[in-house]
Amino acid sequence: MKHNFKILIPVVVAIILSGCVGTPDAEGWRYGQKRDFLEILKTDKYLSICNQQRLYEQVKSTKNSKLMSRLLVAYTANLANGCIDKSTLGEYGVYKQKVSESDIKRKLKAGETIEQILKPYIPDFRQFHALTGQYHLLKKDNNASAKLLHTLRLNIERVKLMKPGLGHTYALVNIPEYVIRIIEKDKVALTMKVIVGTRKNQTPIFSENLQYIVLNPTWNVPDSIARNEIIPKTLKNPGYLKSHRLVMRRDYDLTSPALSFNAVNPRAYVGGEGPVPFKFIEIPSNRNALGRVKFIFPNRHSVYMHDTPTKYLFKRKVRSYSHGCVRLENPKLMLEYLSKNYTAHEYKEVKVKYDSKKTHYLKINKLLPVHTAYLTAYVDDKGKLSLFNDIYSFDRSQRLNF
Numbered sequence: 001m002k003h004n005f006k007i008l009i010p011v012v013v014a015i016i017l018s019g020c021v022g023t024p025d026a027e028g029w030r031y032g033q034k035r036d037f038l039e040i041l042k043t044d045k046y047l048s049i050c051n052q053q054r055l056y057e058q059v060k061s062t063k064n065s066k067l068m069s070r071l072l073v074a075y076t077a078n079l080a081n082g083c084i085d086k087s088t089l090g091e092y093g094v095y096k097q098k099v100s101e102s103d104i105k106r107k108l109k110a111g112e113t114i115e116q117i118l119k120p121y122i123p124d125f126r127q128f129h130a131l132t133g134q135y136h137l138l139k140k141d142n143n144a145s146a147k148l149l150h151t152l153r154l155n156i157e158r159v160k161l162m163k164p165g166l167g168h169t170y171a172l173v174n175i176p177e178y179v180i181r182i183i184e185k186d187k188v189a190l191t192m193k194v195i196v197g198t199r200k201n202q203t204p205i206f207s208e209n210l211q212y213i214v215l216n217p218t219w220n221v222p223d224s225i226a227r228n229e230i231i232p233k234t235l236k237n238p239g240y241l242k243s244h245r246l247v248m249r250r251d252y253d254l255t256s257p258a259l260s261f262n263a264v265n266p267r268a269y270v271g272g273e274g275p276v277p278f279k280f281i282e283i284p285s286n287r288n289a290l291g292r293v294k295f296i297f298p299n300r301h302s303v304y305m306h307d308t309p310t311k312y313l314f315k316r317k318v319r320s321y322s323h324g325c326v327r328l329e330n331p332k333l334m335l336e337y338l339s340k341n342y343t344a345h346e347y348k349e350v351k352v353k354y355d356s357k358k359t360h361y362l363k364i365n366k367l368l369p370v371h372t373a374y375l376t377a378y379v380d381d382k383g384k385l386s387l388f389n390d391i392y393s394f395d396r397s398q399r400l401n402f
Contacts, residue, residue: 072104172371196320203326207369226269230280238261
């Protein structure tokens with residue numbers, strides 16, 4: 001058999017230069033790996049030196065392999081889990097990744113490139129690369145303000161804290177922007193205004209998969225709202241329940257026996273905490289607090305997206321009015337888009353169910369993760385950087401761990 005050495009020689013040379021072959025030192029480092037890591041550190045390509053600046057200076061001056069191994073592990077950890085001081089995060093939602101020192105060293109000794117070692121921890125989210133690119137660009141600009149660079153850096157670190165593997169198709173609710181986008185293969189397919197939680201009742205940061213849609217939903221009043229709003233208002237105004245289309249049951253089943261407000265000792269459940277042994281349910285209508293449709297991605301926060309009768313609020317620039325759920329500016333458009341692309345139903349069929357004013361459920365049959373995020377800096381598809389007000393004061397309270 002004849003071999004085409006003219007083809008093989010360049011391939012072999014490329015492998016040698018990549019650092020994948022050759023004799024490793026006692027720590028497992030090859031020449032090419034050291035060269036590539038130092039090149040990444042030189043520009044801090046993934047903005048993850050963070051609190052390891054002193055170690056980096058030692059590595060840069062000595063090229064010591066043991067120090068370099070320590071820095072590689074630390075750099076990977078900062079890339080995976082961000083550089084925000086954890087004591088300043090409070091209730092901010094994070095998805096911590098495990099970074100194994102032994103696994104990194106094993107990959108190093110096996111001859112993997114530094115980029116291959118880092119790749120599993122690089123956020124798979126277009127905003128990470130877009131914001132990092134903007135930061136590197138502005139860092140070179142002597143006119144860029146320290147405040148702007150700080151804001152960009154905070155948002156880059158928040159992206160690192162998001163759930164790994166966001167993928168290229170998802171729904172993104174950007175809380176400070178009051179906007180939701182449906183992203184299909186990294187391109188915006190649908191966008192609209194939203195209303196988010198107040199400063200007191202914040203929309204949480206988390207990720208879950210969309211699972212079903214409810215047409216003409218009832219609103220199951222949470223016990224906290226029952227204690228602090230519904231019961232006190234009904235005690236003052238006996239006609240409150242009827243005027244707000246609320247009925248009382250032992251549980252959230254509309255078919256269970258009706259209860260009388262005055263027969264359940266309601267004063268005992270004003271304020272405080274804990275379960276209430278009766279439930280308030282708002283029946284389906286155009287004036288229902290959830291409007292005519294809601295979109296469910298089950299989560300521990302009991303947060304979802306829904307329609308709303310308070311359409312006038314979308315005309316306002318500041319739109320933080322909910323108890324934490326996400327209200328949609330154009331829920332019928334969202335329903336049409338998701339029905340056509342993420343259910344087994346024809347939209348004509350869905351429209352008939354919607355117009356019936358009766359409650360129906362539509363199952364989602366294709367993966368669509370929903371991510372709520374807190375990005376006060378965002379780069380759009382055209383590369384334009386936009387900044388948004390820090391409505392929950394996270395820019396002020398969160399500190400970089402440098």
